[in-house]
Amino acid sequence: MTTSRTLLSLVPDEDEQEPTTTELDAIEAALPIMQAEVELLDVEISLLDQPATSWSERRRRRAHRELLAARVKVANQARLRRLAANAPEVA
Numbered sequence: 001m002t003t004s005r006t007l008l009s010l011v012p013d014e015d016e017q018e019p020t021t022t023e024l025d026a027i028e029a030a031l032p033i034m035q036a037e038v039e040l041l042d043v044e045i046s047l048l049d050q051p052a053t054s055w056s057e058r059r060r061r062r063a064h065r066e067l068l069a070a071r072v073k074v075a076n077q078a079r080l081r082r083l084a085a086n087a088p089e090v091a
Helices: 021-048 054-086
Strands: none
Touching: 021 054
């Protein structure tokens, strides 16, 4: 009695290794949010081993506001792209 086994490949096919243009565009659109999240994380890490001061709290709040602003900006850009894609053409 013979049994066949199917080997699962963890490495994607050559065609699937490169991101598509759509995926690259999505990454680029979300980049401001990622950068702001990294900046906030950097500030929070730097504050872990320091006593809390008004200056350090101000830095954390500023980084948090920048993250929120980046999220709003990306959301607005996505909304404008959707509206432009659905807008009827004007002759």
